[in-house]
Amino acid sequence: MxxxxxxxxxxxxxxxxxxxxxIKLLQLSALDLKQEIQEIIDSNPMLEIEEKEYxxxxxxxxLANENQDLTDNSTLLTSDILNEDKLVSSPLxxxxxxxxxxxxxxxxxDNNQSSNEWDAALSISGxxxxxxxxTEFYGSKNETLRDHLIWQLNLTPFSELDHSIAIALIDGLDxxxxxxxxxxxxxxxxxxxxxxxxVDEVEAVLRRIQQFDPIGVGCRDLKECLICQLxxxxxxTPHIETAQLLLNDCLSLLGQKNYRAIIKQTALSEQDIKExxxxxxxxxxxxxxxxxxxxTEYVIPDVYVKKINGVWQVNLNPDSSPKIRLNQxxxxxxxxxxxxxxxxxxxxxxxxxxxxxxSLESRNETLLKxxxxxxxxxxxxxEFGEEAMRPMVLSDIANAVDMHExxxxxxxxxxxxxxxxxxxxxxxxxxSHVNTSSGGECSSTAIRxxxxxxxxxxxxVKPLSDSKxxxxxxxxxxxxxxxxVAKYRESLNIPASSxxxxxx
Numbered sequence: 001m002x003x004x005x006x007x008x009x010x011x012x013x014x015x016x017x018x019x020x021x022x023i024k025l026l027q028l029s030a031l032d033l034k035q036e037i038q039e040i041i042d043s044n045p046m047l048e049i050e051e052k053e054y055x056x057x058x059x060x061x062x063l064a065n066e067n068q069d070l071t072d073n074s075t076l077l078t079s080d081i082l083n084e085d086k087l088v089s090s091p092l093x094x095x096x097x098x099x100x101x102x103x104x105x106x107x108x109x110d111n112n113q114s115s116n117e118w119d120a121a122l123s124i125s126g127x128x129x130x131x132x133x134x135t136e137f138y139g140s141k142n143e144t145l146r147d148h149l150i151w152q153l154n155l156t157p158f159s160e161l162d163h164s165i166a167i168a169l170i171d172g173l174d175x176x177x178x179x180x181x182x183x184x185x186x187x188x189x190x191x192x193x194x195x196x197x198x199v200d201e202v203e204a205v206l207r208r209i210q211q212f213d214p215i216g217v218g219c220r221d222l223k224e225c226l227i228c229q230l231x232x233x234x235x236x237t238p239h240i241e242t243a244q245l246l247l248n249d250c251l252s253l254l255g256q257k258n259y260r261a262i263i264k265q266t267a268l269s270e271q272d273i274k275e276x277x278x279x280x281x282x283x284x285x286x287x288x289x290x291x292x293x294x295x296t297e298y299v300i301p302d303v304y305v306k307k308i309n310g311v312w313q314v315n316l317n318p319d320s321s322p323k324i325r326l327n328q329x330x331x332x333x334x335x336x337x338x339x340x341x342x343x344x345x346x347x348x349x350x351x352x353x354x355x356x357x358x359s360l361e362s363r364n365e366t367l368l369k370x371x372x373x374x375x376x377x378x379x380x381x382x383e384f385g386e387e388a389m390r391p392m393v394l395s396d397i398a399n400a401v402d403m404h405e406x407x408x409x410x411x412x413x414x415x416x417x418x419x420x421x422x423x424x425x426x427x428x429x430x431x432s433h434v435n436t437s438s439g440g441e442c443s444s445t446a447i448r449x450x451x452x453x454x455x456x457x458x459x460x461v462k463p464l465s466d467s468k469x470x471x472x473x474x475x476x477x478x479x480x481x482x483x484x485v486a487k488y489r490e491s492l493n494i495p496a497s498s499x500x501x502x503x504x
Contacts, residue, residue: 022359029414030300030320046353050323145291152212177217177288214287229283242276301418303371314372386449391433437477463500
């Protein structure tokens with residue numbers, strides 16, 4: 001082929017750096033946005049965070065003078081109260097004098113009298129002293145399960161070897177307090193020719209640990225844990241023998257809630273089984289969970305929704321996106337420097353700063369615009385709750401605000417809305433629909449709310465099956481198949497009817 005020039009026509013999408021930055025900011029959450037803003041500010045001297053305005057010094061001085069006047073007035077008022085009825089010396093003065101005499105005499109009787117008079121003086125002046133509350137707070141400390149058990153271990157008389165075995169057993173516990181290593185493994189770690197260790201010795205140490213607080217820690221399975229806790233109940237506890245029988249012989253049947261098989265196997269009446277179950281419910285299946293320290297996750301809402309004068313209003317959360325501005329000092333400096341390299345550096349940073357501020361403003365405008373439209377479409381939810389949720393998809397909002405669906409997806413991901421009903425992700429308000437008998441549509445979120453309401457009101461002795469729930473929804477005009485009911489029930493983490501059955 002000979003080399004030749006060819007002319008072709010075509011279209012392709014070119015994303016400028018400014019567009020890429022705007023898209024990146026649009027999909028960031030509130031926490032990620034704060035981090036991104038801080039990184040940009042650290043790298044660009046042209047940007048700075050807009051500080052909050054504070055009152056002038058003169059206003060602060062006036063406020064301080066007013067506080068001083070209030071303090072002086074309260075002092076005079078206290079003095080008038082203490083000198084009421086033309087007392088020659090106030091109880092406060094008497095207590096101080098008595099306290100000085102007590103220091104010289106050193107008698108306990110005078111000390112008690114002085115303390116009483118001091119409390120009386122404080123009560124007259126409106127001051128309360130509580131010796132038990134005079135503590136200093138140095139910060140909270142989460143005590144782990146291991147720390148709690150080691151503290152009790154150090155208070156228990158153990159030999160040096162048993163103490164080491166106990167530490168190894170404690171280190172083998174999981175967060176729920178169950179032992180994850182075998183007794184044989186522990187024995188092998190400490191067994192030597194000079195000092196052999198038997199399995200019974202490790203078992204004895206383990207039984208001592210199982211009596212630590214919380215009771216039942218160090219057990220190897222659920223059955224041992226519950227029986228260990230039940231063993232610490234008084235022997236005259238009502239129905240304790242029934243509970244022990246159920247745990248020893250029918251624990252798997254209890255998990256399946258197969259009460260007919262339990263009655264057939266134990267020859268107990270239904271009432272006896274019910275009383276035994278009530279006692280078993282007082283036990284803790286995860287004794288170590290109370291000492292598990294979990295990191296608290298915080299959600300910063302991006303949008304606030306409030307009803308003002310009968311109208312739902314949407315406002316951006318100013319704390320989720322700090323305000324930034326140009327540093328005028330550096331901006332003016334770009335016109336005054338003589339060096340070409342310095343001038344170019346300042347101009348480039350100035351241009352990037354303006355792009356970033358514009359992209360941030362565009363993000364906030366888009367988020368507010370989309371949030372207002374969501375609130376407008378879901379008025380029923382904010383008025384009446386989940387059961388009034390309307391079916392809505394991304395294309396509905398995209399067409400309403402004249403944006404692409406991908407933009408709506410980005411702006412609603414990891415963005416949260418705060419309203420009187422709680423905090424919800426913007427994605428929560430989008431759901432599929434199910435046809436109704438009247439020809440309308442019902443949101444899947446509303447169906448889940450109705451399903452949860454029906455299950456909460458069911459008879460625990462005879463819970464509703466998926467087919468029955470489907471029939472009840474059809475009576476309300478919602479055409480939902482049994483498989484759809486099962487799918488919604490599983491999404492709500494609600495067990496099947498056979499597992500929800502209970503005698504209690």
